[in-house]
Amino acid sequence: MAATGLRMGVVGGSIAGCAMAVAGLRAGADVTVYERSSGALQDRGLGIVIPPALHERLVATGYLDAAMPTAPVVTRVWLTRGPGGRSAREFARQPSPVTPCNWGLLWQALRTASAGASHHRGRPVTSVERAPSGGGAVVRTERSEDTYDIVVGADGHESLTRRVLAPDLRPTPAGYAVWRGTLPLEALADHRRPLELLRGAWVTIGFPGGHGIFYLIPRGDGAGPDDRLLAYAIYAPPPGGAAGEAGYVRQLAEEHFPREWAEIVARGEHTAMTCHPVADLHAPLAAEHPFLLAGDAAGVTRPHTASGAVKALQDALCLEEALRTSATAAGALRHYARERTPEGARLVELGRRLGRAQVELAPDWTAMDQGAVDAWCRTTLAGTSSYLYAD
Secondary structure (H helix, E strand, C coil), X not given: CCCCXXXXXXXXXXXXXXXXXXHHHHCCCEEEEEECCCCCCCCCCCEEEECHHHHHHHHHCXXXXXXXXXXXXXXXXXXXXXXXXXXXXXXXXXXXXXXXXXXXXXXXXXXXXXXXXXXXXXXXXXXXXXXXXXXXXXXXXXXXXXXXXXXXXXXXXXXXXXXXXXXXXXXXXXXXXXXXXEEEHXXXXXXXXXXXXXXXEEEEEEECCEEEEEEEEECCCCCCCCCXXXXXXXXXXXXXXXXXXXXXXXXXXXXXXXXXXXXXXXXXXXXXXXXXXXXXXXXXXXXXXXXXXXXHHCEECCHHHCCXXXXXXXXXXXXXXXXXHCCCHHHHHXXXXXXXXXXXXXXXXHHHHHHHHHHHCCCCHHHCCHHHHHHHHHHHHCCCCCCCCCC
């Protein structure tokens, strides 16, 4: 094992950082995690989805506890506003098994699994650089300076670690935004049909120039089938071409959604709500000894791929395998780079393709039917794979 006796520093203690810490621990490394936030992160984040097979593998290998709540569904339902009114028209239904999760609960599970690492909270990293000896890397904070055999950059889309490997890399704006929110299940109390749909499916609502995604996630503070939150992500050009206020999503819903869905979004009891411009980037190399990039530090895809957390978790599984099967740390990082660099590039291109098809060049959703959606999906994917399009 390359990791036997190896010192691994992880910059960032979010989902990617904790997952990479678990990978290092499982391979036998001595792991230290630097997290700039001084508090726990379980109250951050919104809804995410992961492939069921990946969830099963993570449980089987000890990354996740089987008791972590999820809200699996197996079908995708496509809706739009019916012509001449505000009723919902279902125009397609596809098999699409996903395992929705609460970001905070996922982080909490990974943080528990990485308890064997040294976690430094409230210790933002100020710089990372190659060690003068050339055999490792130095991680500096305002209070410390430590040398590691491998430094994992899991420090997000503005990664300090990535600047060492790709100092000139900048995000490519998509030209539109995504509004994300979560609502208590009570928001659906007067809307029986949407609630029935969401108990077994995730829903896409198409409208001119964009679309919205809706699904249920675990709330995490209780038990039973109603311990859920409604999560959504709505994509559209922002007002005036700039990132709009979060409240703009209510205007979009009122103008374009079927009545029941617009009323749900309009409710004021959001447990969380954010808006940010969509962009992407991809590091030309996912690892170069002694540095390795994971999660958003290695690449940011447009959220249509639902691969932010998924990619970070797959990065961790790849690192563990590389450490277990390589004779040296440098060999392990070469193994990782061979696998994860092209996968990151594939996901960025897939995200751009999905964004063009669903926002920039969105079809006339009111004219779509089952056959048109199936053909549209095949054309959009163009031979590549996405777990969101299972069939």
